[in-house]
Amino acid sequence: IILYYLLGAVFGEVRYSIPEEMQYGSFVGNVALDLHLDVKELAARRARVVAEGKRQYCDLSLETGFLFVSERIDREELCRHVVICTIKFKILVENPLKMYSLAVDIQDINDNTPAFAANEIILEIQESALPGKRFTLDSAQDPDAGTSSIQSYTLSTNEYFILDVNTRAGGSKYPELILKKALDRETQFEHYLILNAIDGGNPRKSSSVNIHVIVLDINDNAPVFTQPVYEVTLIENSPIGTLVVTVNATDIDDGVNGEITYTFKHNSDESSNLFEINSKTGEIKVARKADFEKAEMHEIDVQVRDGGGESTKCKVIVEILDVNDNAPVISLKSVSSSVPEDSLPGTVIAVINIYDDDSGESGKVRCFIQDNLPFKLNSEDENYYMLVTNGVLDHETSSAFNITITATDKGSPSLSSIKMITISVSDVNDNPPVFTQPFYAAYLVENQPQGTPIITVKAKDKDADHNAKVVYSFLEDNIQGIPLSSYVSINSESGDIFSLRPFDYEQFGFFQILVKAQDSGNPPLYSNTTVKVFIVDQNDNAPKVLYPKQNEGSVLAEMIPRSAHTGYLVTKVVAVDADSGHNAWLSYHQLKTTETELFIVGLHNGEIRTSRKIFEKDDVKQRLVIVVKDNGRPSHSITVTLNVVLGDNFPLLSELSDFSEDTNSNTNLTLYLVISLACVSSLFFVLIIAVASIRFCKGRHRGLFYNESNANLPVFPDSFFPPNYADVGGPGALQPAYRYDVCLTTDSTKSEFKYVRACTGNTLNNQRMDPGNYETILHKVSSENDVYKQVCMINTYTPHEIFY
Numbered sequence: 169i170i171l172y173y174l175l176g177a178v179f180g181e182v183r184y185s186i187p188e189e190m191q192y193g194s195f196v197g198n199v200a201l202d203l204h205l206d207v208k209e210l211a212a213r214r215a216r217v218v219a220e221g222k223r224q225y226c227d228l229s230l231e232t233g234f235l236f237v238s239e240r241i242d243r244e245e246l247c248r249h250v251v252i253c254t255i256k257f258k259i260l261v262e263n264p265l266k267m268y269s270l271a272v273d274i275q276d277i278n279d280n281t282p283a284f285a286a287n288e289i290i291l292e293i294q295e296s297a298l299p300g301k302r303f304t305l306d307s308a309q310d311p312d313a314g315t316s317s318i319q320s321y322t323l324s325t326n327e328y329f330i331l332d333v334n335t336r337a338g339g340s341k342y343p344e345l346i347l348k349k350a351l352d353r354e355t356q357f358e359h360y361l362i363l364n365a366i367d368g369g370n371p372r373k374s375s376s377v378n379i380h381v382i383v384l385d386i387n388d389n390a391p392v393f394t395q396p397v398y399e400v401t402l403i404e405n406s407p408i409g410t411l412v413v414t415v416n417a418t419d420i421d422d423g424v425n426g427e428i429t430y431t432f433k434h435n436s437d438e439s440s441n442l443f444e445i446n447s448k449t450g451e452i453k454v455a456r457k458a459d460f461e462k463a464e465m466h467e468i469d470v471q472v473r474d475g476g477g478e479s480t481k482c483k484v485i486v487e488i489l490d491v492n493d494n495a496p497v498i499s500l501k502s503v504s505s506s507v508p509e510d511s512l513p514g515t516v517i518a519v520i521n522i523y524d525d526d527s528g529e530s531g532k533v534r535c536f537i538q539d540n541l542p543f544k545l546n547s548e549d550e551n552y553y554m555l556v557t558n559g560v561l562d563h564e565t566s567s568a569f570n571i572t573i574t575a576t577d578k579g580s581p582s583l584s585s586i587k588m589i590t591i592s593v594s595d596v597n598d599n600p601p602v603f604t605q606p607f608y609a610a611y612l613v614e615n616q617p618q619g620t621p622i623i624t625v626k627a628k629d630k631d632a633d634h635n636a637k638v639v640y641s642f643l644e645d646n647i648q649g650i651p652l653s654s655y656v657s658i659n660s661e662s663g664d665i666f667s668l669r670p671f672d673y674e675q676f677g678f679f680q681i682l683v684k685a686q687d688s689g690n691p692p693l694y695s696n697t698t699v700k701v702f703i704v705d706q707n708d709n710a711p712k713v714l715y716p717k718q719n720e721g722s723v724l725a726e727m728i729p730r731s732a733h734t735g736y737l738v739t740k741v742v743a744v745d746a747d748s749g750h751n752a753w754l755s756y757h758q759l760k761t762t763e764t765e766l767f768i769v770g771l772h773n774g775e776i777r778t779s780r781k782i783f784e785k786d787d788v789k790q791r792l793v794i795v796v797k798d799n800g801r802p803s804h805s806i807t808v809t810l811n812v813v814l815g816d817n818f819p820l821l822s823e824l825s826d827f828s829e830d831t832n833s834n835t836n837l838t839l840y841l842v843i844s845l846a847c848v849s850s851l852f853f854v855l856i857i858a859v860a861s862i863r864f865c866k867g868r869h870r871g872l873f874y875n876e877s878n879a880n881l882p883v884f885p886d887s888f889f890p891p892n893y894a895d896v897g898g899p900g901a902l903q904p905a906y907r908y909d910v911c912l913t914t915d916s917t918k919s920e921f922k923y924v925r926a927c928t929g930n931t932l933n934n935q936r937m938d939p940g941n942y943e944t945i946l947h948k949v950s951s952e953n954d955v956y957k958q959v960c961m962i963n964t965y966t967p968h969e970i971f972y
Contacts, residue, residue: 182197183270183272184197184235185273186237186273188242188275189240192237192239193236194237195234196226198233198235199235199270201233207231210228213261213263215260215261217257218259219257224239226238226257243274243275254272256270256271256272258270276313278369278372280311281367282366282374283310283375284376286306287377291303291381292384293382294384295350295352295353298350300346304342304344305343305345306377308375310365312367317367318340318365318367319341320333321333321341321366323361323362323364324362326361328381330346330348332345357383359381360380360381363376386425387476387477391479392419393415393416393472393480397484398482398485400412400484401488402458402487404458405493406457408455408457409454410454412453412454413484415445417472419474419478423475424474425474427474428472429474430472431445431447431470431472431473432471433471439466441455458488461525465485467483469481469482470482490528491530492582494524494530495524496523496576496584497524497575498520498521498573498575499521499523500518500587502519503519504517506593507557507594508596509561509593509594510596513557518555519552520552520554522552524577529580531577536574537574541571542557542560542569543555543591561593563595563631564595564630564631568590569593570590571591572587573588573589595631595635596631597691597692599693601628601629601687601693602628602629602630605697607697607698607699608699608700610622610623610665610700610701610702611704612671612702614671614703615670616667618667620666621665622656624664625658634689637688639685639686639688640663640683641658642681643682643683643696648675652681653668655668656668656701672703674709674747679703680699682698683698685697706747707747708747709745709747709751709804710804711743712745712746712806715740716808725813726813727812727815728782729862730814730815732781732782733781737775739810743796747798747800750799753799755771755799756770756773757771757795759794760792761790761792762787762789762790763786763787765779766779767779767812776792788814788851790812790814791811791812793808795807796808815855815858816858
């Protein structure tokens, strides 16, 4: 032992040995002493036991340094088949970290009693058995090892048997019973013995088992069947448990030798599983339903065996009677899952085989499909049918057909089977794309940026898949001689039409596109539609003043006699707007005037009239600023400045070039007053002379073609207006035009019209001209005795207003 521990120390491992089943807290060893550890430092260095297995059977006391048992240790549980049972530990200490190995050998104690597997051992020995014959007995089991295990067996005293104990290769012992004297069943047919098993522990422990020896009689008679062959009939599908036949055998022996047992012998697996036999009565019953189609007859070998082992065989022949228990079978030998819609009638879709496993009338079958389908069944053979087309197929009407095939036999009762197959009708390109509308109307606001969506055309194709894929394109065309492709583009997949440039309503207000929709079939089919695009006007043009013409460096003036009535027509502002609709509705407003209450401007016709009589105090020079606005949103406007001279003498026209805004001067006020007084006095005398001259002239020229007038009115030449202003249906402020000739006196307050010959020879033409070239012609006729104007102009009027 000392040498063993010395070897452990040399190899760095401390080893202890303890018996199993020690109580909790039992001392194992002084670890602190053996490992040279200071007991006082165990707690500070956190010494502890680390087990290598799942359970920790020992623990370390930090106060004493002792290793003690912490839970029950059962050597048989730990090391059932191991001679040396060892538990290994690690002692772990810190500061510094170090690990020590410990091994604890568990010594076996005799804590288990030998035990037999059964309470009784039964031996059946024929009375013909010879002396010396051995009979192996069941061994007892003892979990202990070494000397504590089973060491010997003993047998109770008797005159027929002796016990022989043998040792196996592993060292365990087993008993054998040896027949010492021949048995005589007639003398004694049973023997009772006691077998004891003893271990080698201290104290020794033992257990016992009873041995029951039964002496078997000699079997000198075999069983005999009442007939060697049994022939019976059985209807197929008979219920389980139906009695087929009862076989019968007898044995004249007594006892066990006279007890007979029936079994099947060397039958096929099918027959063995189909029937079952009662081992005591010999009744053969149905264990599983018989099938005539699998086997029409079954041969069964039945063996009867007595208790002595003697046996005899007989044969049972079972004939199976057929019934109509099988429905017809529908087998598809060939089938096409898809058929083109342009297939001709008679195209083969599937080849079908129909058969029935039954015999006779039950095996005869007829086959059919449902009505109202473009298919039919043709029979080329008794059991073979062909499914063929029997009408026109249309993928767009029915893309697939579910065909139910029904097969019915002629048995009683009749059985039938159904099988459903799905035939899809594949598409061919037989439908052109169709637009959702016969034509499309789109409204596009002018001046929209490039890429503005105009409209989406849509065509639908009743075909499927690739044949239904529609591609959109333009048929080649042009707009005002320019290729269509420079104005609009189309998305070939979606049919979205976009603008490629801004459109100007004043350039053209309408155009149409011919769109082509073509499918992707082979050959492709297509259809056309017309897209009418209406350009919606925007208020993108400011009004233009035709009269009075505003020239840089010159001012146009109008003459008004001081005797003019209230409502006297001074002049008319003529303006036009290239836009259309409400965007071209013009209104005239007085923005600024020298005398705020002297003139009034017609809101819609631009006529400037006097709103009161002219007083002597009114300034001779009058300046009016008229603003012309359109009705668009936002509104555009233009201003025109008019100079009006109040007086009865034409020499005042020489002063028209000096119309300027009143300004304040810092010169001497007295000088101004003197000059003003002199001017007023001179003007007064001139006015008196002018009035007298006018009165005199009125009497002389009363019968002239033209009435007297002291004012100037404009006369417009026929080239004055832009062509668009006279176009019928074209954009502009002046819509459908009517020509007329008008001549009127300049001082007429009733707008009297006198229809005479035209003073100008040309009408407004429809050719487009630059408004910048328009000119205003003012005709003035004067003399010493009379002043009058001849005004002739060609006017264009609407039902709502007349331009003078």
